[in-house]
Amino acid sequence: MNRRAILAAPALAAPLLAQAQGAPRIVSEDHMIPAKDAGPAAGTGQGIELFLRNKRPEGMAAFTPGRTVLMVHGATYPAHTAFDLPLGGLSWMDYIAGRGFDVWSLDLRGYGRSTRPPEMAQPPEANPPLVRGETAVTDIAAASEFIRNRRGIGRCVHFGYSWGTALMGRYAAGNAAAVERLVLYAPVWLRTTASLADPGGDLGAYRWVTQEQARARRGAGVPEAARATLVPAGWFEHWAGVTWATDPEGLRRNPQALRAPNGSVADGREFWAAGRPFYEPQRITAPTLLVLGEWDQDTPPAMAQALFPLLSASPGKRLVLLGEGTHGMWMERNRGALFQAVQVFLEEAAS
Numbered sequence: 001m002n003r004r005a006i007l008a009a010p011a012l013a014a015p016l017l018a019q020a021q022g023a024p025r026i027v028s029e030d031h032m033i034p035a036k037d038a039g040p041a042a043g044t045g046q047g048i049e050l051f052l053r054n055k056r057p058e059g060m061a062a063f064t065p066g067r068t069v070l071m072v073h074g075a076t077y078p079a080h081t082a083f084d085l086p087l088g089g090l091s092w093m094d095y096i097a098g099r100g101f102d103v104w105s106l107d108l109r110g111y112g113r114s115t116r117p118p119e120m121a122q123p124p125e126a127n128p129p130l131v132r133g134e135t136a137v138t139d140i141a142a143a144s145e146f147i148r149n150r151r152g153i154g155r156c157v158h159f160g161y162s163w164g165t166a167l168m169g170r171y172a173a174g175n176a177a178a179v180e181r182l183v184l185y186a187p188v189w190l191r192t193t194a195s196l197a198d199p200g201g202d203l204g205a206y207r208w209v210t211q212e213q214a215r216a217r218r219g220a221g222v223p224e225a226a227r228a229t230l231v232p233a234g235w236f237e238h239w240a241g242v243t244w245a246t247d248p249e250g251l252r253r254n255p256q257a258l259r260a261p262n263g264s265v266a267d268g269r270e271f272w273a274a275g276r277p278f279y280e281p282q283r284i285t286a287p288t289l290l291v292l293g294e295w296d297q298d299t300p301p302a303m304a305q306a307l308f309p310l311l312s313a314s315p316g317k318r319l320v321l322l323g324e325g326t327h328g329m330w331m332e333r334n335r336g337a338l339f340q341a342v343q344v345f346l347e348e349a350a351s
Contacts, residue, residue, distance in 0.1 A: 293325025
């Protein structure tokens, strides 16, 4: 069994992204698919639909498990405005697709362009936390099933970021036959530090998040000398503009704010902060990559280091700690090192 821990340097970023400029033309498709519990057949009648974005090389006609990737987001922001955000002319999805992959991103219910539960139209204190982990995992199951059926494959690669790592870990532990490989970027595990996503106090159905709150959270753990140059000029503003625009209700507030379901925060209190795992890593049988930045304060490196040995049934498991990066390294000047670390893992056995 091949088990490796690697420290990657940010100097890898420049050649990686330069190489991607000659990639083939990428086509994009958006889909709205029904959630598994949405509609009269499920007894809810709520009509929950999930937003899936697909990118792939033009003319791609053959689809395989190792080159089909489903990406899911974290606790606060949607997938498509992160993974498909063209920074410096290139998004992460563009990069993966440009390397010959069929890549998908999923907005869970309550996020981005997916349906918001009706409780989100009410004051937050009127309802308990929305979109708990169990519900989110059913959304992942719906998306995975849709993709695999559409492409005629039995398995695909599953990729989770932050809270999404807990969801993908839970899915992989219970659905081994559907998971080709597993990527856990900024993995959540048992907490010894406070969650930066937890606002404290009583939890309502959702929380309001402003752009200034997001900016302050991004700077956590970054040495003072690196703060001014960590995120290239205009990148944060570009991301914030497209992300906050996904919530028309929040755009009417002053300052503008984004509604984020509190189910992930409730999960954090019930599981991670209480020393209770949300999933059993020893049940994951797919090759698994844990990857994160050294300055990550949301999911500190100690979490990944504690999780890594518990992946006892994962062949070729790998832990990659990236220098000079935070929880949001995908939007930072060293993002190429992150892209490369993931891509090497994806391509080493892609079929």
